[in-house]
Amino acid sequence: MASSEEDGGGNGSVEEKENGKKRRLGAVATAWLICYNVAMTAGWLVLGIAMVRFYMQKGTHKGLFRSVQKTLKFFQTFAMLEVVHCAVVHTSVLVTGVQVSSRIFMVWFITHSIKQIQNEESVILFLVVWTVTEITRYSFYTFNLLNHLPYFIKWARYNFFIILYPVGVAGELLTIYAALPYVKKTGIFSLRLPNKYNVSFDYYYFLIVIMFSYIPLFPQLYFHMLRQRRKVLHGEVIVEKDD
Numbered sequence: 001m002a003s004s005e006e007d008g009g010g011n012g013s014v015e016e017k018e019n020g021k022k023r024r025l026g027a028v029a030t031a032w033l034i035c036y037n038v039a040m041t042a043g044w045l046v047l048g049i050a051m052v053r054f055y056m057q058k059g060t061h062k063g064l065f066r067s068v069q070k071t072l073k074f075f076q077t078f079a080m081l082e083v084v085h086c087a088v089v090h091t092s093v094l095v096t097g098v099q100v101s102s103r104i105f106m107v108w109f110i111t112h113s114i115k116q117i118q119n120e121e122s123v124i125l126f127l128v129v130w131t132v133t134e135i136t137r138y139s140f141y142t143f144n145l146l147n148h149l150p151y152f153i154k155w156a157r158y159n160f161f162i163i164l165y166p167v168g169v170a171g172e173l174l175t176i177y178a179a180l181p182y183v184k185k186t187g188i189f190s191l192r193l194p195n196k197y198n199v200s201f202d203y204y205y206f207l208i209v210i211m212f213s214y215i216p217l218f219p220q221l222y223f224h225m226l227r228q229r230r231k232v233l234h235g236e237v238i239v240e241k242d243d
Contacts, residue, residue, distance in 0.1 A: 001217050002102040002126070002172050011037055011085055011141040029088045034145045036081065041138040043075035048131040065111060065118040065127070072127070076107050103130075106172055113188060114179045122178060126171030129164045136160055158229040165225070169218055176207050183207060 011033055025033070050068050055061065065072075079100050086093045111123055140157040143149040182188075189203035 001099070001169065001214060001221060002106045002130075011082060011089065011138070025088065030145060033085065033088070034142060036085075037138045037142040037145065040075060040079070041135060041142055043071065043078075044131055044134040044138065047071045047075065048135060051127065051131065061121060061124045062119045065123055068127075069112065073107055073112070076103050079103065106175070109189070110176060110179055114182050116182050117175060117178045120175060120178050122171045122174035124171075126168050126175060129168035129171060132160065133164055133168070155233070158225075158233050161225050162229075165222055166218075169214060173211055173214060176211055180204060180207060 047068055050071065051064060054064050054067050058064075082100055083093060083097050085091075086096050106126070111118060117123065136153070136156045140149070140153050143153055183190075184204045187203075189201075191197070191199065191201040193200045
């Protein structure tokens with residue numbers, strides 16, 4: 001799910017747990033992660049400022065995606081490095097991969113490819129949510145790596161998601177829903193029979209499956225973050241059930 005606020009994200013902290021013990025990251029790994037998170041914080045901050053300036057100058061959201069799409073595509077695609085970071089900070093490759101790929105899917109295979117929906121209000125909705133979320137998330141990682149985490153950043157990291165996560169999910173689902181008629185009409189990314197591969201793929205129904213996948217995934221990730229919030233902000237000991 002693109003709006004996921006799953007804790008970790010492949011960007012780590014100076015100390016990582018290994019077999020119940022804390023393992024300190026090396027100097028090179030820490031330096032790289034600091035640079036990466038600073039760059040991503042700055043990138044999403046630039047994107048946020050650009051969106052505010054566009055709306056103040058134009059007085060409308062129409063054309064906003066087109067004006068910021070290069071910055072959005074660059075930094076969201078650059079986030080693929082977080083999958084590689086999992087080898088350094090020992091977070092889940094699967095979870096991080098799903099999060100990053102779902103964002104890239106929304107950017108490249110929905111909003112970029114189906115230009116008719118770029119002026120939909122739902123696109124602006126998830127863009128605003130992503131921007132606030134990522135500025136908060138990457139600044140959290142940066143200060144955490146520097147061992148100087150302001151309480152406000154920590155508080156924002158574990159409180160903003162309560163509203164932003166469901167709003168972002170709504171924006172993504174509404175955007176995919178808006179794309180369905182155009183996908184069905186044009187047959188984009190679909191593979192019809194007969195063809196030399198003797199297989200078929202219907203992108204229209206694939207998107208419907210993606211939308212329904214939010215039903216089981218959203219509650220799991222949302223309640224996980226609520227548990228993390230209680231643990232971090234209130235010091236509660238959370239006992240996870242074995243699968």
